[in-house]
Amino acid sequence: MWVLFGVPSASFANHAKVGEPNKPIRFGLTAVVLQENLRFLDEWSFYLSNKLGHKVEFVRRKSYREIMDLLASGSLDFAWICGFPYVQKRDPEFIKLLSVPIYKGKPLYHSYVIVHKDSPHQTVDDLKGKTFAYSDPNSNSGYLYPQYLLAENGANNQSYFRKSFFTFSHAETVEAVAERFSDGGAVDSYIWDSLKEFRPDLVAQTRVIKQSPSFGFPPLVSRVGVDLEIVWLMERVLKDMADDPDGRVFLEGLKLDGFGDFPRSLFNNIQEMAAKIRSSHLDNRRPAVKASINTDTNK
């Protein structure tokens, strides 16, 4: 919150003038949101454009990496990314927390480890030697959390699963598990729940065997350097959607309650998890330590 409140006043002075009206605001979207409904996204961008008085354009890429690269290169002004990329160290930092979606009353979500509904596997341990589907190497729920689970077991991805792969989409991870292409998979709880409505057939074929602790919901960020007035406007527009009848229609479509200001600390546990995994990978080189970590299993 301090980031948002601290910087805008200063930025306002620097960039008194709103960006050129011909140049649209580019808003990056990632696998954190279901991107299949093109018409919905078009209408939402139209809504945002109207509210902002500036054309908003959604930019979609397959991976978080590509969105982050576009942000870094200045090709995007805003992006809806994941908590894991957000907490990753950048020097210099080029993004700022803009807003956090409120899901089921809280800015939180989980990672689900799922298997096929008829699968004999009941725990993550059962998946040893099996196949596993990750969504994106920069996804918290779809990669970091299951990696953390493995690290807690003193294992790493290479040795634990017979085969693992990335689908770059939570929905496709559900598909891979539902069609038994993969024995297990890790997905965003928000996407999994949303899919119940859009692809009930897929979701019905899967079963959650492990729910992670709460993590900060994938946040919306702005690029450092974007006109502060626009950043401020964008933040307001998003925040006001819950009070606006039109805005509520889109929130309903997104299965969200609204967008709010939350501190960066919301994502601290993701950062800690990432740190633990890094250290365990270093520890992995020493078998003795591996054994000690092994005792701290998540059961």
Added chain:
Amino acid sequence: MNLLQVSPKGLSVKFALTITAVVAGVAFTIGAVIVTLDWQRYHTELEDKALLLAHSVAVTAPEDILQNDSWSLYKSLKNMANQIPGEKRGTHIITGMIQDPDGRVLSHLDPGNNPLGLPLEHSGEVETKLFNTALEAQRPITQSTGFGEGGFLEGVAPIYSDGKLLGAVRVRLSYKELYLKAQRSTLIIIGMTLGLVALGSLLGTVISKRITKPLTAMTEGIESVSRGETSNIKYVPVGNDDELGILTNAFNKMANEMADKKLLEEQIAVSEKMVALGRISAGVAHEINNPLAGLMNCIDTLKRHPDDPELFNRYLPLLDKGLNRIKNIVESLLIELRVEDAIVTESSTSLDDLRDIIELEIDDRDIEFVWDNHLGEDVLINTRRVQQIVLNLLKNSIQAINDKGTVNFRTLRDGNCVILEVSDDGPGIPVEHRNRLFEPFFTTKVNGTGLGLWIVYRLVESMQGMIEVESEVGSGTHFHVTLPMMEVSV
């Protein structure tokens, strides 16, 4: 007769059947060839399709395999399977898979049963063979399980990257499509064949009718001829100027000529009858006229000398003789009326009586007479008439023999008939006499009356019998008389 009635129908049916059979044979042969060619074409199409589908996956696969992107491999398999919307276009993809050079699953359309990264299940002889062939494939190939139940065609496309074998895509297409297509074309061809057969049989019927109709008409005409009805043969319409038309024309001409000939024959018969009648009348007149002249002479003489008793004594016997002669002639002419008397049971003696008379007739001539009477006591015949017949025939035979010879007499019973046979080895009857043999007053003998055979003829006729003569000049003559036996009640 039976044959004649059936055969025209038989020919028309045979003709129609033959044409139908020929048309059917040709149509079925062509049909079979088309079906076979179709089947081969569809099979080639299916092979091409299998190869194309496998190739479409193999093209994009190297990158995904090198990057260990199993999900993309799976999606490209799925996209391949979805390119052709299921049953709509008939192509049915049974399954598809990508295996690495060691036979492990890189991706499979039935992932539940073919887990990723594990060796591909290939239980059974057929599957093992397919698996090994796919492993060894150096270039795109197709392989098949055969056309049995659940049979499929597998397109195999090896995946190469920079000359290195990374695996193989295997796509299995059901033969169902092939069956459906072949079935459809077979049905169409069977329908066409049946149509052609129907058309052929119709054509055959029409043609055979055209050919057999004049034949049937001609057959009826010939049948009429064989029944002797030569005058009312129907005219057979002439169709074309082909062989059949020529035949019909010839037949009509023949029928006309026969009708003319029949008319001519009838005219000749009438005139012959008139000639015979004239001859008989002349004979009667002559025979009666001869004694009449003498009688008239006697009566004239007696008129002139009424008081000469000597003349009376001389001429009265002459008058009596002349009148008796006339009476005999008239009696002979009316023979059937005269012999209308007693019916007696034939005994061997009643006929055997004749034997003595004949032997007396032969006298001391050098003639061998064979008497062979087999009639029993129970045979009912008109004895007087039969005696007259036998006597006349035997007398003729004896008189026919010039110097020496044999005369045979034989009787026998044949069912309800009595058969009398008289034969001699005399000079035979000349051809020119045969037609007049039974004519009254026809005789070749100096003292003959010409009434003997005529009487035989009338007697046999009056008894509803039959008389036949066989004669050969120089060899002899054989008379054969068949007489029905009389009813016991008569």
